[in-house]
Amino acid sequence: MTTIHGYSSSGNCHKLRLLLEQLGRPYRWIEVDITAGATRTPAFLAKNPNGRVPMLELDDGRILVESNAILCFLAEGTPYLPADAWQRAQALGWMFFEQYSHEPYIAVARFISGWTPLDSPRRADLPRLRERGHQALAVMEKHLASNDWFTGPDHGVADIALFAYTDVAGDGGFDLSPYPALRDWLARVRATPGFVAMPDPPAAMKALIEQSTWGGA
Amino acid sequence: MTTIHGYSSSGNCHKLRLLLEQLGRPYRWIEVDITAGATRTPAFLAKNPNGRVPMLELDDGRILVESNAILCFLAEGTPYLPADAWQRAQALGWMFFEQYSHEPYIAVARFISGWTPLDSPRRADLPRLRERGHQALAVMEKHLASNDWFTGPDHGVADIALFAYTDVAGDGGFDLSPYPALRDWLARVRATPGFVAMPDPPAAMKALIEQSTWGGA
Known part of the structure; x- marks a missing residue:
């Protein structure tokens, strides 16, 4: 197994x-x-x-x-990875985008907010991380304004890759209200068969995230 | 075309x-x-x-x-991308490693060295970038101590992805002498049929790189 x-x-x-x-x-x-x-x-x-x-x-x-x-x-061999070479390359393109232009800002802002003390010097990075993270969200919004999914004609690996941290971007202080197409896509992913949400972080991290957000860090 | x-x-x-x-x-x-x-x-x-x-x-x-x-x-469809699903996944694993754990340190240190002025505040990042870049080089060295290539049994896409910035790591102040297996692999890639080296940077960038290196920035 x-x-x-x-x-x-x-x-x-x-x-x-x-x-x-x-x-x-x-x-x-x-x-x-x-x-x-x-x-x-x-x-x-x-x-x-x-x-x-x-x-x-x-x-x-x-x-x-x-x-x-x-x-x-x-x-591999399932509808989550397109069989068509061009569509598969597009899915990979979005997955490399996720790891290079999205995760290092959106996931790292969340990590700093919930997994470092409120007086951590790393919190000084948050404004820059949020600026770069919003650039990534804007790129996604542009794609989603005329496409329902990131992996060809249906939900798939690139959607899963991009969903994971986008769905919890608020933990890192990202306001998603400027991205209506992105919010619709998040809802579409949540409605796919077998969907499971990421569990809440441990209580100590959740408390730090709430203090970070309310403190406007 | x-x-x-x-x-x-x-x-x-x-x-x-x-x-x-x-x-x-x-x-x-x-x-x-x-x-x-x-x-x-x-x-x-x-x-x-x-x-x-x-x-x-x-x-x-x-x-x-x-x-x-x-x-x-x-x-796709050439020997540079393995047909075997496990080997292809390993190649992808190394390519995601390259974009997440290697390029943001080794390529960015080179960029700062050659493409920013000698008094750029970004140069303060160089020690941290070099530390993280050396961690990536150490991971590569460990793999290459018992493998000739990163893409299954022969030269391929993961080798090309990792070669590009490793071969010019010196431009960002990385000394490759502690990595004998890595240096042998660089030589193996350079000896593959049809190999072409990256052209030298423009003269202004080359001069900045030389000053950065000699200045021990």
């Missing part, structure tokens, strides 16, 4: 849970507490020298890393 | 020239001077709202963006 090593409050990890639930495929989930250094142990680093989750492990011990590469692997 | 819009001194753009040359496939190259704002014009943004090169354009006007997505598209 496929094993996913993941941290449930991470959007990168949640992508895999969402796809596996939507595929109705059995899997084992091993929770990895990144806040307790579980990705920095010698045992973990022997499996992924880059020290990150998510990580897919096959029964024979073979390892695959990088959330979007794992999405593509799991979706 | 395939058209590539690219800036010749960008590793992300050079990836595509290298693959196309190695495939022996004809293409048209349109030079885009990013230093003169050519990716921020209304005409360019109409094609790629994210305002970046490289960009692939088909004869019918269809557009594909993101260097590694373009590599996969061009390599």
Whole structure:
């Protein structure tokens, strides 16, 4: 059986849970507490020298890393990964956009808001992260103004990749009200069969996120 | 004919020239001077709202963006993209690693060194970028200590993706002497049929890079 090593409050990890639930495929989930250094142990680093989750492990011990590469692997041969080469390339294009132009701003702003103390010096980065994150949201809005999905004609891996952190962008202080097409797309993804939302962060992180947002950090 | 819009001194753009040359496939190259704002014009943004090169354009006007997505598209059906699903997923894993854990440090350190003035405040970021870049190089070294290539049993898209900025890491102040397996792999890539090196940066950028390196910035 496929094993996913993941941290449930991470959007990168949640992508895999969402796809596996939507595929109705059995899997084992091993929770990895990144806040307790579980990705920095010698045992973990022997499996992924880059020290990150998510990580897919096959029964024979073979390892695959990088959330979007794992999405593509799991979706192979299913409607979530287009069979058409051009559409598949477009899906990949959006997935690389997600990791380069979206996640480093939107996910990192959320991480700083919920996973660092209120007096962390990293909070000084938030205005710049929000500016760059809004640029990514504007690019998505432009696409969604004339397309229902990011992966060809239907919901698929690029939608899952982009949904994960966009759906919780508010945790990092992003107001999505200027993006009506994007908000409609979020609702369409939430209505797809087998959809599961990311669980709420642990209480301590949730409290920090609320204080960050209300404090206007 | 395939058209590539690219800036010749960008590793992300050079990836595509290298693959196309190695495939022996004809293409048209349109030079885009990013230093003169050519990716921020209304005409360019109409094609790629994210305002970046490289960009692939088909004869019918269809557009594909993101260097590694373009590599996969061009390599489809050739030995540069493995036919085996697991090997292809591993290649993708390395390409996402390149865009998330390698390029933002190694390429950005090079950009700051050569494309910003010697008194740019961005130069204060260089020590942190070099630290993170060395982490990425160490991950590559670990893989290359027991593997000749990043894309299964032979040279391919993940090698091309990782080669581009690793080969010019010195421009950003990275000393590659601690990575013998990585240096051997660079030499193996340089010896592959049809290999072309990235052209030298323009003289002004080359001078800044030399001053940055000698100044120990």
